[in-house]
Amino acid sequence: MSATSHTIVNLPDQRTATIPKRNYLNNEDGLLSWLFTGDHKRIAILYLISITFFFFIGGAFAGLIRLELLTPQPDLVASDTYNKFFSMHGIVMIFLFLVPSVPATLGNFLIPIMIGAKDLAFPKVNLLSWYLYWIGGLFTMAALVLGGVDTGWTFTTPLSTHYLNTHVVTAATGVFIIGFSSIFTGLNFIVTLHRMRAPGMTWFRLPLFCWSNYAASILMVLGTPVLAITLVLVALERLVGIGVFDPTKGGDPLLFQHLFWFYSHPAVYIMILPGMGVISEVISTFSRKRVFGYTAVAFSSVAIALFGFFVWAHHMFIMGVSNYSALVFSLLTMLVAVPSAIKIFNWAFTLQKGSITFETPMLYAFGFLGLFTIGGMTGVFLGALGMDIHLTETYFIVAHFHFVMVGGMLMAFLAGIHFWWPKMTGRMYPESLSKLAAVTTFIGFNLTFLPQFILGYLGMPRRYHAYPPEFQVLNVLSTAGATVLGVGYMLPLLYLGWSLKYGAIAGNNPWQATGLEWQIQSPPLTENFIETPVVDHEAYDYEWLEHKTAQEVTTVG
């Protein structure tokens, strides 16, 4: 790829360039050297392979769901099977893909390097978290293979405790264990960011990616234990009937909703915040500009994390919570929407007076901005009390959280994977093919989920195996979109795999980005830095980079 005027890609001369002789990938050989590694970069790769595996399992279920919904009649599979499809889709996608996606892969790989450290604070705990992830994953797979689970990902009582004969406890155990994996990741990030920053790397010199992962880590550490307790209570209620949630024993079924959403609403921010961090890095790099209003973006992450803990009851507006608590939670929900709006405008204004190029990560980031704006605004629909009554539990909700989670988080994840792929592997992905994938994903996504907003306002309930015939046209559109979307997700799997062997050699800093991770070799050494870096500039300081590059040229020349 040549360095024409419309790209910033700057690759070394391909005739002479080689992958560095010593790097974290070939430092040690053999499967065991991977399975017992303490290296945060290798663990990130292990995670990347694992979550990709689970993403395609969850995606297969999504495909089956959309296939069934092609016709109004329940004709492809039995109702119980359909219920298992959407339950497994939810459980796998949320707990095994979305929650660990950016933090456990990109975060693991990048946070130590971004702050100039050798590794995370607790490398062995980091490895343990990957093993816990897999043990939890195996329990979930066991529940699937043994016959599935049909609670939905929400494990709602008393359905899950008294009325289902499927593998609820097995799946709940899986989720319980995965929870600890995410607690350990969060704990590791918090300690690392507090204790292991390189000299001169003050809090306000951190890349925004670190800030958003820090905010997400706080949520993981404080929220996940509540989920764990709730699942234990569900298991106890199911196995020995302790009567915490069962109204005939004096329990309160609404208590489960409170406990579950106390984790599961912040979990939404666990999923989206790290993605927002990726977007900050990508937009800054491809517009050659400092992120507009760095402190506002940093603090808005923390604000989202804080407010995120106090909005859980907005999942229960129609469940007979008192009108006054509904008022409070609706107001707080409106407040939590503001920091997201702040971020969107700051990213948009980062472009202003920049020098913008449109490589694949930037295209995914633009996709994120558009889709996340829709996802966020439709969240305001649902936060408005009276509107929520009509919209909740319909396809409007489904469309809303897919816009945030898939349109937002998955777009950000793919932006990040493409952006740091050269750093992780030392090789470039094929640019034009990946642009095609980005555009395909965007089109497919909108075609899949925009009709679902209309379906939701029409009142089509979620988790329906069959539906009235007048909803068919929109469902057909949605299924068609899902097909396109599927192609959009298969493409990166293929060409990224291809690039491992045939991609162009990337060199240290193909994007001419400012982060510390771009100042070292690609792929990095196991110890990341030869000597501890001393940071004397702020994040996104392109003048510093220019100065540094100019000096390098003089020394070499």
Add this chain to the structure above:
Amino acid sequence: MHISPVLWQFLVKWLNASALFPREASTIAPYADALYFFLLLITVVGLALVGALIFGFSIRYRKEKHPVAVQVEGSTLLEATWTIIPLALFLIVFVWGALLYFRIYNPPTNAMNIYVVGKQWMWKAEHPGGQHEINALHVPTGVPVQLTMISQDVFHSFSIPDFRVKREVIPGRYSTVWFQATTPGTYHIFCTQYCGTNHSAMIGEVTVLTPDDYAKWTQESTSGMSLAQNGERLFASMGCNACHSGSAAARGPNLAGVYGSKLQLTNGSQVLVNDAYLRDAILNPSQHITAGYAPIMPTYQGQISEDGLIDLVEYIKAMQNNYRVQQTLTTSTSNQAAPTTPGMVKP
């Protein structure tokens, strides 16, 4: 290119039969839709603004046109702008949404009450006049209708999209929703809370009739026994009348006229006697001891169905004096044994 006329006809019919916007069939629907359009408007404007910024800046400051970026720190003024304007808009939405919520969930006092019991996987509607329906609901236009709903097993949710109302139906707890239908016709009832295998089959139809047609329907579909009459039978057969006889020496409190009153309990609290209280007091009597009475009432948990509880509640609601209770007592103390049914199988 030729398209088969049969296929063409099919496609045209198919597209014409497809829905894009729900009907407005209740008094609340226009209010909900107004807020919906306002929200759509700010979404479209917001999206257009973000789109314009991204595309505008992308065109104006792309590398070919603007090779060197100008570093900008940020701007407090701009930050304040895009904090305050969205905040103001969201607060308007909050107030509007809250007003709508209170409108939907606070029934007018003159609303006509219908009970709805949800169970896996059907809706049972019970009219006070003794009309029972399954997966169907008949209501008149122009009259506010309140549904008092309870689930027999798991969470369900009662939704009529064309009325823009919905409420969770909860095990062990009454929840209410109200509407006033405006247009005769039939409309979907959906269960919107996932409730197990046949969740998507837990659907029904609400039939809105003109007041005349409704009166006719009521006449023709009554089972002959009102809910309160059913309740009176239960009250006697479960032996409630033995203690709640209303006489001065009775072991249980007098229930005539108790509905709607404020009751002093032994634990010192004061409660308003409503449907939920009566139901709770039957199922968990030890939690609700009226001041001055001993905690001797046994629990009826598991011995009486939700439908039976509704009958009892309706009966107690309508009970003005104890004359009939004492009448039934005199009969039941007669020394005549109840006649046995030939061939009866003992449970």
